Amino acid sequence: MSNPFLKAVELIFSFDKQLFDIIFLSVKVSGFALIIASVFGIPIAVFTAFKKFPLKSLFINIMNTFMGAPPVAVGLIFYLLLSRSGMLGFLGILYTPYAMILAQTFLAFPIIASLCHSAIVGVDPLLKQASITLGASPFTTAATIINEARYGIMSALIAASGRLFAEVGAILIVGGNIAGLTRVMTTAIALETDKGDFELAVALGIILILISFTINFSLNIIQKKGKKELI
Amino acid sequence: MQKLYLLLTALLTLLMTVCAYAEENRILCASTTSAQNSGLFDYLLPEFEKDSGIKVDVVAVGTGAAIEIGKRGDADLILVHAKELELKAVEEGYFVDRRDVMYNDFVIIGEPNDPAEIKEAKTATEAFAKIAKKQTPFISRGDKSGAHTKELFIWKEAGITPAGNNWYMEAGQGMAKTQRIANEKQAYTLTDRGTWLAVKDNLNMSILFEGDPILFNQYGIMAVNPKKHKNAKYDKALVFINWIISEKGQKTIASFKDKNGNLLFTPNSK
Numbered sequence: 377m378s379n380p381f382l383k384a385v386e387l388i389f390s391f392d393k394q395l396f397d398i399i400f401l402s403v404k405v406s407g408f409a410l411i412i413a414s415v416f417g418i419p420i421a422v423f424t425a426f427k428k429f430p431l432k433s434l435f436i437n438i439m440n441t442f443m444g445a446p447p448v449a450v451g452l453i454f455y456l457l458l459s460r461s462g463m464l465g466f467l468g469i470l471y472t473p474y475a476m477i478l479a480q481t482f483l484a485f486p487i488i489a490s491l492c493h494s495a496i497v498g499v500d501p502l503l504k505q506a507s508i509t510l511g512a513s514p515f516t517t518a519a520t521i522i523n524e525a526r527y528g529i530m531s532a533l534i535a536a537s538g539r540l541f542a543e544v545g546a547i548l549i550v551g552g553n554i555a556g557l558t559r560v561m562t563t564a565i566a567l568e569t570d571k572g573d574f575e576l577a578v579a580l581g582i583i584l585i586l587i588s589f590t591i592n593f594s595l596n597i598i599q600k601k602g603k604k605e606l607i
Numbered sequence: 608m609q610k611l612y613l614l615l616t617a618l619l620t621l622l623m624t625v626c627a628y629a630e631e632n633r634i635l636c637a638s639t640t641s642a643q644n645s646g647l648f649d650y651l652l653p654e655f656e657k658d659s660g661i662k663v664d665v666v667a668v669g670t671g672a673a674i675e676i677g678k679r680g681d682a683d684l685i686l687v688h689a690k691e692l693e694l695k696a697v698e699e700g701y702f703v704d705r706r707d708v709m710y711n712d713f714v715i716i717g718e719p720n721d722p723a724e725i726k727e728a729k730t731a732t733e734a735f736a737k738i739a740k741k742q743t744p745f746i747s748r749g750d751k752s753g754a755h756t757k758e759l760f761i762w763k764e765a766g767i768t769p770a771g772n773n774w775y776m777e778a779g780q781g782m783a784k785t786q787r788i789a790n791e792k793q794a795y796t797l798t799d800r801g802t803w804l805a806v807k808d809n810l811n812m813s814i815l816f817e818g819d820p821i822l823f824n825q826y827g828i829m830a831v832n833p834k835k836h837k838n839a840k841y842d843k844a845l846v847f848i849n850w851i852i853s854e855k856g857q858k859t860i861a862s863f864k865d866k867n868g869n870l871l872f873t874p875n876s877k
Binding site for chain 2: 459460461465468470471552553554555557570571572
């Protein structure tokens with residue numbers, strides 16, 4: 377048997393269209409899930425950090441629990457919801473990238489909300505007092521604190537993206553792994569391995585590992601930078 | 608902060624445009640891993656798209672799951688291989704316009720040295736009985752697929768209840784993966800010939816039993832009943848069904864060869 381690694385490297389450097397379409401779709405789906413989860417997650421984190429409301433600790437606990445929600449179960453729930461026979465069946469988005477984005481948003485949201493909340497709560501309370509004493513408006517005060525927590529917020533985004541790119545359970549169920557439409561890196565690797573066609577699987581595996589390495593590497597840098605600035 | 612929101616709104620707008628999913632001229636076909644792993648769809652569907660302008664998206668699962676997806680209305684048509692289950696679903700009103708499309712056959716594969724000596728068996732049921740008697744490992748699909756349905760039928764014919772024995776393992780996976788597991792465990796398994804021919808180069812196994820009429824494997828196509836699911840794109844599904852049973856479609860199936868030049872399916876819509 378020929379060496380799948382050599383073939384894989386060849387595939388990457390010849391900019392194989394099929395390979396790069398799959399990579400692009402992965403980036404698109406997980407990227408947009410991350411953006412949407414941030415649009416909702418960060419404000420909610422800010423809100424829970426600054427405001428008191430009924431059942432606040434319960435809400436935070438739920439968020440923390442859902443951080444580790446098993447993707448397959450989340451996928452199943454969205455499958456049943458989005459199915460034509462389900463509650464959201466009228467949308468008709470099962471087996472499309474939209475369904476994948478939706479399910480991944482749900483996976484990313486608790487991570488972003490929870491970790492951003494911790495980051496904002498972790499900011500030195502003196503800062504808030506000083507800001508108010510110096511006559512800042514509530515909005516400016518909040519902005520100052522969020523700015524101070526920016527490294528924590530960035531870490532949250534990176535942690536969430538790491539989960540999304542590596543995730544296979546949910547997107548396989550709601551996306552269906554349709555060639556050219558909903559086939560992303562992780563589901564393509566699973567399929568090609570099934571077929572015993574290892575070249576494409578290994579090529580995608582290499583890219584996926586590189587992406588996850590980059591994600592973790594930047595997480596490290598940001599956390600180090602954050603620590604330095606605090607000292 | 609405001610800048611951040613502006614950025615996010617811009618990106619969200621981008622999402623709507625970039626991901627714009629072309630609704631108009633696509634249909635969704637739920638089908639089986641055996642048809643997909645063999646490479647048939649990659650060969651057939653571009654031809655159909657050229658003729659009709661309709662793009663067919665394929666979700667490949669087991670036959671049982673494909674029927675279920677169709678029943679729920681999540682596909683527009685299905686192409687599967689378990690004729691009795693298909694006819695039952697048609698009778699229940701979930702599907703319409705069922706047609707025979709093509710056939711191949713099932714074969715029993717295993718370790719080349721054939722520990723249970725099934726090569727000498729005269730029928731598939733006898734081969735299964737030998738495996739059970741010798742208690743050599745056997746990997747079942749275990750996923751209500753067409754192959755699984757056929758396998759259970761043969762066990763029943765042989766008067767054997769394999770479930771619960773430690774030599775009988777249910778993989779719960781697609782056809783190609785089940786073969787891979789059988790390969791690793793040096794076990795026997797029942798597979799459709801198409802998937803076998805498509806992936807056998809990567810396996811250290813051989814066909815040990817074939818040719819019994821019980822192993823005949825008929826593929827059928829049918830559209831989701833638009834009266835049950837008004838969202839189902841019945842008209843376009845029918846275009847595909849009529850194409851695949853037409854002379855052109857049948858000829859295309861007959862000319863499909865895998866990467867080693869084997870003919871995998873025999874058309875029989877008539």
